[in-house]
Amino acid sequence: MQQVMEIANSNVIWLFASLVITMVFIQGVIFIKLATNAGKSLGMTNSEVSSALKTGAISSIGPSLGIMVVAISLITFLGDPLTLMRIGIIGSAPIEALGASLGANAYGVDLGAENFSPQALTTVVWVLCLGGAGGLFVVATFTKSMGKMEKKIIAKKGDGKIMIVVTTAAMIGAFSFLASGEMIKGSIHTMVGFASGITMMGIVLISNKFQIRWLKEWSLGLAIVSGLFFGYIII
Amino acid sequence: MEGVKKEDTTILPSSENMEFYYKRAHFWGRTSIWIVIILSLLLPLYLSFILGYHPGWKPIIAGYLAYAALMGLAWTMEPVMYYPTLGTSGTYLAFLTGNISNMCLPSAAAAQNSVGAEPGTKKGEIAATLGIGAASLVNIAILLPIIFLGSYLLSILPETIYKMFEFILPAIFGGIVGQFAIKKPLFGVVGIVTALSIHLLAPAALQNIFVSLLVTITLCVYLNSKLPQNG
Numbered sequence: 001m002q003q004v005m006e007i008a009n010s011n012v013i014w015l016f017a018s019l020v021i022t023m024v025f026i027q028g029v030i031f032i033k034l035a036t037n038a039g040k041s042l043g044m045t046n047s048e049v050s051s052a053l054k055t056g057a058i059s060s061i062g063p064s065l066g067i068m069v070v071a072i073s074l075i076t077f078l079g080d081p082l083t084l085m086r087i088g089i090i091g092s093a094p095i096e097a098l099g100a101s102l103g104a105n106a107y108g109v110d111l112g113a114e115n116f117s118p119q120a121l122t123t124v125v126w127v128l129c130l131g132g133a134g135g136l137f138v139v140a141t142f143t144k145s146m147g148k149m150e151k152k153i154i155a156k157k158g159d160g161k162i163m164i165v166v167t168t169a170a171m172i173g174a175f176s177f178l179a180s181g182e183m184i185k186g187s188i189h190t191m192v193g194f195a196s197g198i199t200m201m202g203i204v205l206i207s208n209k210f211q212i213r214w215l216k217e218w219s220l221g222l223a224i225v226s227g228l229f230f231g232y233i234i235i
Numbered sequence: 236m237e238g239v240k241k242e243d244t245t246i247l248p249s250s251e252n253m254e255f256y257y258k259r260a261h262f263w264g265r266t267s268i269w270i271v272i273i274l275s276l277l278l279p280l281y282l283s284f285i286l287g288y289h290p291g292w293k294p295i296i297a298g299y300l301a302y303a304a305l306m307g308l309a310w311t312m313e314p315v316m317y318y319p320t321l322g323t324s325g326t327y328l329a330f331l332t333g334n335i336s337n338m339c340l341p342s343a344a345a346a347q348n349s350v351g352a353e354p355g356t357k358k359g360e361i362a363a364t365l366g367i368g369a370a371s372l373v374n375i376a377i378l379l380p381i382i383f384l385g386s387y388l389l390s391i392l393p394e395t396i397y398k399m400f401e402f403i404l405p406a407i408f409g410g411i412v413g414q415f416a417i418k419k420p421l422f423g424v425v426g427i428v429t430a431l432s433i434h435l436l437a438p439a440a441l442q443n444i445f446v447s448l449l450v451t452i453t454l455c456v457y458l459n460s461k462l463p464q465n466g
Binding site: 062194 | 326358
């Protein structure tokens, strides 16, 4: 175990992790720049652009804290740089945790067990990296064709109205599924979800009625805090 | 509300600018993703053959197959499924950033809401891209110090606060469902009823997000054409 952690926290792995994170960072900056310019040509005002940015930033605080908890629980098994590179960024916490234990099991050990050898760690890294690369490959290869397909559908239907219905329904479908998947875990989960949802409805109503933009920007953050606070009271 | 909708769907004279935008987005999106794919493959190769800890191909293939059996559908379907919502640039961003359902999508939806853009429009795509881009940077900014201080921080947090982290996911998802449900109550009801019945009643093989999405979209498109005043 000792030897494994020395490898897992070695400089070369830190180097790989830093390169990956730098790439994610640069990509974020480039796309924000591109989208800001494109937004202006669509007639978005400066304040709308900064509002979208601010909202994204604020809304990610809660999720990032959630990610951090899973990340930290895996540091003991995978070391700092691998955890940072696979769970914090690129992957998603629960799925990478699953992949890590599958990789360890394939080598015949458990994550964090006494006999978790450098070879077991290497197996885990292979499984996680190949897995992540698979999804990225699909995105790099097919995103362009999906754009072309979308254009064709819109051209056929005359306007984008049907796309709006489909995508709105898709969003609601996805989040309803994720939310109810959490809620069936227990009554506190259910009540936290409802408290957050109802808070959000209230915030949307109020901020629309009085045109309070900052309230909209903080809406998801406030809804999460309110849901958690409610859970804290009843727990 | 009507005015906003119209503005979103009109083809603007700036379509050339958008054309240019997509070209750049494809170029940077693909370049950055390929670099990360190559880095992801170099790392295990380094561990195996430079450091000499190669475990043999058998466990690697066995582990990968087990993982792919569980996740393969998601790897291929997720980009397609989320594409209409994330758009071109959002897809490149979200898949490299990771944590799509628990961070990128909620941030995109909140950003669209803050500027009153519908998902599925050009303005919606730009708002989503800005939202995810900002989320990605904040995520890095939060995670870096926490990875360095992580275990220490967790050890000084009070037990009750630590326990609350378990409920972050239902709080995120509940909030976003609320955001949509208040805008489109009919869709909200359809979505929740569909999802709950799939979770509680459907056989295990059908208990996945793809079935839920398909049923919700079909029902919403159908109901929307029957009851345009609710759409």
